[in-house]
Amino acid sequence: RQPPSPDKLRVNDRKYFRDAVRTRGLGIGEPMVGRLSGAYAVAFGRAILGPSGEVRGVIAASSLLTQLRTVLIPVDLPSEAVVTLLDSTGRVLARTRDAERWVGRDISNLSATRATLAMRDGVLEVVGVDGVTRLSGFATATRVPWMVYVGIPSEVALRAVREQERRALALGIASLTLSLLLAWLLARGISRPVRALTADADAFASGDLSHRTLAKADGEVGLLANSFNRMADALQRRSDELVESETRYRSLFLTMPRPMWVYDAASLHFLAVNQAAVDHYGFSNGAFLSMSVLDLRPDEDAASDGEFWQLRRSGPVTNVNGRHLNSRGDLLDVEVSSDGLLFGNVPARLMVVNDVTERRRTESALHASQEQLRQSQKMEAVGSLAGGIAHDFNNLLTAILGYCDLALEGIDAGSPAREDVEEVRRVANRAAELTHQLLAFSRRQVLKPQVFALSEVVAQTDKILRRLISENIVLDLVLDEDTPLIRADPTQLEQVILNLAVNARDAMPRGGRLSIATRGTTLVQPREVAGAVLLPGRYATLEVADTGTGISQQVRQRLFEPFFTTKPRGQGTGLGLATVYGIVQQSGGGIEVLSATGSGTTFIIHIPVAGATEERAQEIVPRTAGASARGEGTILLAEDDDAVRAIAAEALTRAGYRVLAARDGASALAIATTHDGPIDLLLTDVIMPGMNGRELAERLSLLRPGLPVLFASGYTDNVLADQGARALGVALLDKPFTPAALTSKVAEVLGTSLASAIDHG
Helix, strand or coil: CCCCCHHHHCCCCCHHHHHHHHHCCEEECCCEECCCCCCEEEEEEEEEECCCCCEEEEEEEEEEHHHHHHHHCCCCCCCCCEEEEECCCCEEEEECCCHHHHCCCECCCCHHHHHHHHHCCEEEEEECCCCCEEEEEEEECCCCCCEEEEEEEHHHHCHHHHHCCCCCHHHHHHHHHHHHHHHHHHHHHHHHHHHHHHHHHHHHHCCCCCCCCCCCCCHHHHHHHHHHHHHHHHHHHHHHHHHHHHHHHHHHHHHCCCCEEEEECCCCEEEEECHHHHHHHCCCHHHHHCCEHHHHCCCCCCCCCHHHHHCCCCCCEEEEEEEEECCCCCEEEEEEEEEEEEECCEEEEEEEEEECHHHHHHHHHHHHHHHHHHHHHHHHHHHHHHHHHHHHHHHHHHHHHHHHHHHHHCCCCCCHHHHHHHHHHHHHHHHHHHHHHHHHHCCCCCCCCEEEEHHHHHHHCHHHHHHHCCCCEEEEEEECCCCCEEEECHHHHHHHHHHHHHHHHHHCCCCEEEEEEEEEEEECCCEEECCEEECCEEEEEEEEEECCCCCCHHHHCCCCCCCCCCCCCCCCCCCHHHHHHHHHHHCCCEEEEEECCCCCEEEEEEEEECCCCCCCCCCCCCCCCCCCCCCCCEEEEECCCHHHHHHHHHHHHHCCCEEEEECCHHHHHHHHHHCCCCCCEEEEECCCCCCCHHHHHHHHHHHCCCCCEEEEECCCHHHHHHCCCHHHCCEEEECCCCHHHHHHHHHHHHHHHHHHHHHCC
């Protein structure tokens, strides 16, 4: 069975309801067709008052008019008699004859009705609604303004008199008197139980839900009394359940750990808040009740956002995102859920708030971490590729550069062939620089750190910078003399400065200003930078700013990706800023980018300061090769690449050394075992098939203790660490190398070894 529609349950248009609310007492309805029963009925209502005298509700009872007719039928009267029940307005409530026609009709316009209503009770001969003249006895109830009519057609009532005209007039009068008396008594007997039920309804309506009717009657009136008692029992149970439910609700509302409140659905003003809302938002209960829900919203949130439009919805709302302000002005990310209810007869909504500020921060941090991981994995992949090709590529470049240098030694200065060889050498050097850039952005190059002031490196690049930038660009250097010391590779930081300067120059094709500044910075809180988070501490800061075209948000997201460039094809490799990023990351620092389209760009680089116990370098030593150095002694050369082995042996031989060349570690160990003379230096590649350079050095240290070792490798720093080469603390020569760089490094290692021997001699 379908539940009735809300319109059928509406009672605020009924007279008994309006009168009960208006008078705060008893209201009696008009007979009409019931919305639910579909039959004529009359209803009673009694206002239920609250502690302050306000109307809290209306208790109502109704009776079908057909039931009243049944009450009238059993009366012992002639079959022609008619019993009619009228309300105070002259409307027919019940009638024993032609009830379907007359019940519910207003007959107050009849003269007989007006006469009897004015008299309240008595006996009259009147013409009925059906045109029949009757002798009618009538009486009015005391509590209910209803009137009972018992009418006997005059012809019937006087029939005995007419039939017995010859009988004594006294007997006729007696019969008439008896009939009228019976009619009057019957009218009073019907109204008595109705009056009792009315009194019981008054007591119940006054708030005494325990009151029950004691009216005794047979037939339909008795059934009505029993129905009244059952209704009273049900209402009392419902009232008890309602009180218990309200108690549970209030307890749950007040003790709920999440902020909750009730607000007026029309005005959006707070009607009630729980303690969690007071604690979480910092407003007192009184302050809340003087505010509206909109007072919690920040001004910058437009009134068209999702939360606002849900505030006045009638149905349930779940997990709508919004933002609130607490009493301190802190911005809170929230999810709100709400549903409609009646709060003291006021349409309202109950809202539950879930503060998701920390969750959003965690999600943001997780997203940033995932992005950092993605970038790190990308750099790791490219770095692995760069490291993989570095060895073979650097071997090729070593041979090319070496043979170029050897060839140049035998070519006259004015010879056309010399220019060709020098061009080959320049191209090979450019290839070597590209290899170093690949290793730099992947953070896999071998660093040679020193302790120095950042301002010193910037000052040393002044002349190079002025040649590098255009004449229409003004260069400003603002160097803080108190910039703290750092531990880094000065050559790599020079590369960072030059790359950023080139980037700034290209962003100012019509000229502008390039500012480079250094200073000390103390971070109190962790700071998110590109691809990393800097911990609190002391940093040396390099700031490079230009007044160029600026960088859009979309481009900034990919700014440090290798091979990404916005320059036309052929005008950029996409490695400049990637190299800067890799060097800064490998130096333990971080980089920030401040820019907007058309507003210039500022790169801010933070490098951790050196430890308090680390000594400052006497001078910043650039990583440049010196002139070829001559020497003497025997060098054991282990190199698996034939071209590199050949050029290294040739360069060392020309420099005056005796070279014992081997194609791998096992061959070198065999030569060292069978060689009768001294071996002054082991020069070995790190990565070789079979026995690698570290294993060869360890085996020879047992065979020839104190033998100096020089590693030569084109692999990256982490590969050397994996092979154990860095752990030995020996000298390292980067590939590709020139004959001059090779002989200079060999002389340096042999000289250091000789000095160490003298110190311990």
